[in-house]
Amino acid sequence: MLVPIKWMKEYVDINVDDKTLADQLTLTGSHVDAVIDYNKEVKNVVTGKILEIKKHPNADKLSVTKVDINEGEPLQIITGATNIKKGDIVPLALEGAELPIGLKIKKTNFRGLASYGMMVSYEELGFEDKVIPKEAKDGIIILPKDTPLGRDIKEVLDLTGSALEVEVTFNRPDCLNIVGMARETAATLGTKFKFPEIKITNEEGDIRDYLNGVEIEDEDLCSRFYARVIKDIKIGPSPLWMQRTLMDAGMRPINNIVDVTNYVMLELGQPLHAYDLEKLEGRKLIARRAKKGEKITTIDEVERTLDEDMLVIADAVNPACIAGVMGGYDSEISENTKIMVLETANFNPKSVRETSKKLGLRSEASARNEKPMGYVMCEIASNRACQLIEMIGAGTVVGGYLEAGKSQYEPPVVTMRPHRANALLGAEIPVAHMLNSLNSLEIESVYDGEKITSRIPYFRTDIEQEADLIEEVGRLYGFENIESKPLRGSTRVGRKSELRMLEDEMKSILCGMGLYEITTYSFISPKAYDSICIPQDSPLRNYVKILNPLGEDFSSMRTTLIPNMMEVVQRNSNRGVEEAKLYEVGSIFIPKDQPVREEPIEKLKLCIGMYGNYDFFDLKGIIEGMLFRFGIKSVIKPLTENPTFHPGRTAALYVNEELIGIYGEASPQVSDNYDLDHRVYLAELDVEKILKYKNTEWKYEPLPKYPSMVRDIAVVVKDEVLAGEMEEAIKAVNPYLIESVKLFDVYKGEHIEKGYKSTAFSVTYRNKERTLKEKEVEKIHEKVLQVLEKKFGAKLRQE
Numbered sequence: 001m002l003v004p005i006k007w008m009k010e011y012v013d014i015n016v017d018d019k020t021l022a023d024q025l026t027l028t029g030s031h032v033d034a035v036i037d038y039n040k041e042v043k044n045v046v047t048g049k050i051l052e053i054k055k056h057p058n059a060d061k062l063s064v065t066k067v068d069i070n071e072g073e074p075l076q077i078i079t080g081a082t083n084i085k086k087g088d089i090v091p092l093a094l095e096g097a098e099l100p101i102g103l104k105i106k107k108t109n110f111r112g113l114a115s116y117g118m119m120v121s122y123e124e125l126g127f128e129d130k131v132i133p134k135e136a137k138d139g140i141i142i143l144p145k146d147t148p149l150g151r152d153i154k155e156v157l158d159l160t161g162s163a164l165e166v167e168v169t170f171n172r173p174d175c176l177n178i179v180g181m182a183r184e185t186a187a188t189l190g191t192k193f194k195f196p197e198i199k200i201t202n203e204e205g206d207i208r209d210y211l212n213g214v215e216i217e218d219e220d221l222c223s224r225f226y227a228r229v230i231k232d233i234k235i236g237p238s239p240l241w242m243q244r245t246l247m248d249a250g251m252r253p254i255n256n257i258v259d260v261t262n263y264v265m266l267e268l269g270q271p272l273h274a275y276d277l278e279k280l281e282g283r284k285l286i287a288r289r290a291k292k293g294e295k296i297t298t299i300d301e302v303e304r305t306l307d308e309d310m311l312v313i314a315d316a317v318n319p320a321c322i323a324g325v326m327g328g329y330d331s332e333i334s335e336n337t338k339i340m341v342l343e344t345a346n347f348n349p350k351s352v353r354e355t356s357k358k359l360g361l362r363s364e365a366s367a368r369n370e371k372p373m374g375y376v377m378c379e380i381a382s383n384r385a386c387q388l389i390e391m392i393g394a395g396t397v398v399g400g401y402l403e404a405g406k407s408q409y410e411p412p413v414v415t416m417r418p419h420r421a422n423a424l425l426g427a428e429i430p431v432a433h434m435l436n437s438l439n440s441l442e443i444e445s446v447y448d449g450e451k452i453t454s455r456i457p458y459f460r461t462d463i464e465q466e467a468d469l470i471e472e473v474g475r476l477y478g479f480e481n482i483e484s485k486p487l488r489g490s491t492r493v494g495r496k497s498e499l500r501m502l503e504d505e506m507k508s509i510l511c512g513m514g515l516y517e518i519t520t521y522s523f524i525s526p527k528a529y530d531s532i533c534i535p536q537d538s539p540l541r542n543y544v545k546i547l548n549p550l551g552e553d554f555s556s557m558r559t560t561l562i563p564n565m566m567e568v569v570q571r572n573s574n575r576g577v578e579e580a581k582l583y584e585v586g587s588i589f590i591p592k593d594q595p596v597r598e599e600p601i602e603k604l605k606l607c608i609g610m611y612g613n614y615d616f617f618d619l620k621g622i623i624e625g626m627l628f629r630f631g632i633k634s635v636i637k638p639l640t641e642n643p644t645f646h647p648g649r650t651a652a653l654y655v656n657e658e659l660i661g662i663y664g665e666a667s668p669q670v671s672d673n674y675d676l677d678h679r680v681y682l683a684e685l686d687v688e689k690i691l692k693y694k695n696t697e698w699k700y701e702p703l704p705k706y707p708s709m710v711r712d713i714a715v716v717v718k719d720e721v722l723a724g725e726m727e728e729a730i731k732a733v734n735p736y737l738i739e740s741v742k743l744f745d746v747y748k749g750e751h752i753e754k755g756y757k758s759t760a761f762s763v764t765y766r767n768k769e770r771t772l773k774e775k776e777v778e779k780i781h782e783k784v785l786q787v788l789e790k791k792f793g794a795k796l797r798q799e
Helices: 018-027 178-189 240-248 256-268 349-359 364-369 377-391 418-425 431-440 466-477 498-512 562-574 616-629 668-673 687-693 723-733 774-792
Strands: 002-004 031-037 043-055 063-068 075-079 089-098 108-110 113-115 117-119 162-167 214-216 222-231 273-276 285-289 295-297 303-305 311-314 319-322 340-347 396-398 402-405 413-416 444-447 452-455 580-590 601-611 635-638 645-655 658-666 680-686 709-718 738-747 756-765
Touching: 002 178, 002 240, 018 031, 018 162, 018 178, 063 117, 075 089, 075 113, 075 117, 178 256, 178 431, 214 222, 214 402, 222 285, 222 377, 240 256, 256 273, 256 364, 256 377, 273 319, 285 340, 295 319, 311 340, 311 349, 340 349, 340 377, 349 364, 377 396, 413 418, 413 466, 418 431, 418 466, 431 444, 431 452, 431 466, 498 580, 498 601, 498 616, 498 687, 562 580, 562 601, 562 680, 601 616, 601 687, 616 645, 616 658, 616 680, 635 723, 658 687, 680 687, 709 774, 723 738, 723 756, 723 774, 756 774
Parallel strands: 214 285
Antiparallel strands: 002 162, 031 162, 043 063, 043 089, 063 075, 089 117, 108 113, 222 340, 222 396, 222 402, 273 340, 285 311, 295 303, 311 319, 413 452, 444 452, 580 601, 601 680, 635 645, 645 658, 658 680, 709 756, 738 756
16 A cells, blocks of 8 residues: 655654665554655756647647746747646646657757747656546646746645555555555654544535435445435546645545545545446445346446345346445436435445456455445544535535434443553563553553553454454554564474374385375265165264255265275276276265264275275285284184175284275275276275384394295185185194295186185295295195195185
8 A cells, every 4th residue: 555655744743764664664563564764856947828829820730829937938839638628727848848758858849930938748747547536547647726936836736745565464444545555653752642623614405305225235245325415516636636635645546526535535444435326226225235137337347247145236127336345337426416415324345355356356445345344433424524524615415314223332341451452572562652652543552550451443353352453562562672582491302203104114115116196175065875784773884964054965074084095096997097096095974973063073984995906815915015014913704794895805913803994896886886987905004003013113034044845735625715814724734844834826717616715825835943844844845735624615626
């Protein structure tokens, strides 16, 4: 926001230079980005009156003028300007003049006629295009009729001074105006602050004779609505002083009525809007929600479609304004306006922000209405605008006002303990200094010996608790004045938890095995449990329901990672990815009770999903390889009662008789539910239980001195016999001499009876104290076959 220092001086005594002011305001919390110098390098440019205008005899687009500068004979000036007429007073750059754009003026010959100077535009005086008044945008500056002739243009237009470019934070809308910054400046410099005196000297008639009423239908979107009427409107340019003030603040002058509303908005921070009363149906204004599909043409002549979440100011029939954002074209002030309604209102900031975003509209007014403002300012700003309209002769104020919504303000009370303030700030600030700081900000404060009690003014919507008052005291005391002290207390080295380190290690292992990590939402659809065939009475259906979900598909917190994995498998398969090995380490959430009153239990799970050129044993190898890296020896047991998995191709994983996970092939029904025509292999393991049994205190043994002997054995068993149980049985025959047992082949097909399978193991024998003899190994190998025959009904494969 641009804050012209000249304007601010109308409300506060400033006793320091501009740079010091900027530095001190920054130190007290009003961050000044830059100091902009408005001093224009203009020499030998004076005011002159056009006495006559004639066409140039040799050029169709040029005019020959005579200009009186109140010194000697009138000067002949050749110009191409089209917005001038006889009697106008204009700035005239004389011979030898220098302009900010780098132009030096000298006598020039135009098609045979001499020109002894140049009429000047705002652009040639160094003004940016965005602030040049509407009537002077494409032509020469036309000065007021009473401007003395021969005066230096720097004096007439006040081409001096500077402005502060201030960054105002969202929580300080009270500083988004000149008066607010003046109040901050007074508190910072310790000088006196003067609020503008508002007085209307001549009111005529009664507002009820012109306006039939104002109403608020939706008080959640509009807390106060205040209206006044001005008659005998005379639309025209605003006074030069007002135009120049607006230009220095970065705003383009339009006409006297618009300029007054903009002036008050910049001065007090309260946006206003003016309506042509004769264009309002029923001569009334209503703050209401827009109807679905309702349309309005805004002042930029664009038709916009509204929805039911947007607030409008409407007459008895149609919307006349998008509340807090932009006015309507059909009710705007025009050159023919004779009587108008001036509206000031306090809107819901969230509603204005969302409406502005939906419609792609942003203005100075919406930028202020998007922030919380005190509704008391509605009346103050309205009366200030009426005062200025009366002052510049733009209309006559009608007596009285109409309002709806809140009107009485009861200041909230916040207390602060001085000892607490000093403890938090790390300084010893006297109570008297605290009181002086708060009262200088117009926060009425008293001390009762124990605490400071403050009554919060209407414009400080950001102060709600003790910490806010402490911040005010601290920033005015000067944070730079608080001595830096070393931190006190015990220090600890930051590190990841054991669970987090296990998760990182797990991811590293799985990535090394060629798996790709996925990350999915913790919110899933309740229908996902049906997709993976979870029974209705399963504990997995005891999930946390989201009260304000993004949609049905995100309305519950997951109790298993499998639905997310199946959706990713489905998405990749549908997009032509022929095979994939995926994993996710993520949280599930188990409610402690229903309805949920406490934070649910969060557990970390590992889910693996594979499809394509992979089978059950590939998945088994990945899991066993990972567990081996963690020093975990697991036992697998068949699992037939989990409908998510294939009943004959699923295993439960146990450590010390505690279930730590399940893996196997997804059931055909689950694959059908996800429209998959291939097998999918899934695993879900409890990461916290893996951490519980992790043992990486490796015990190293010397390399064996004696050779091993390897024997293969292939047996035929029924399909339901588990290879893992057969491995354990083989090892148990002679744990001392059998070093390892590895499954290397499972075959079903030709020469194997239906319902049976051929399972082949490689058995390694070794004696750590001597070399084994062939007969010893043969004897143990025969016993292995006997155990397999007796325990599993195995038969030695002959072919």
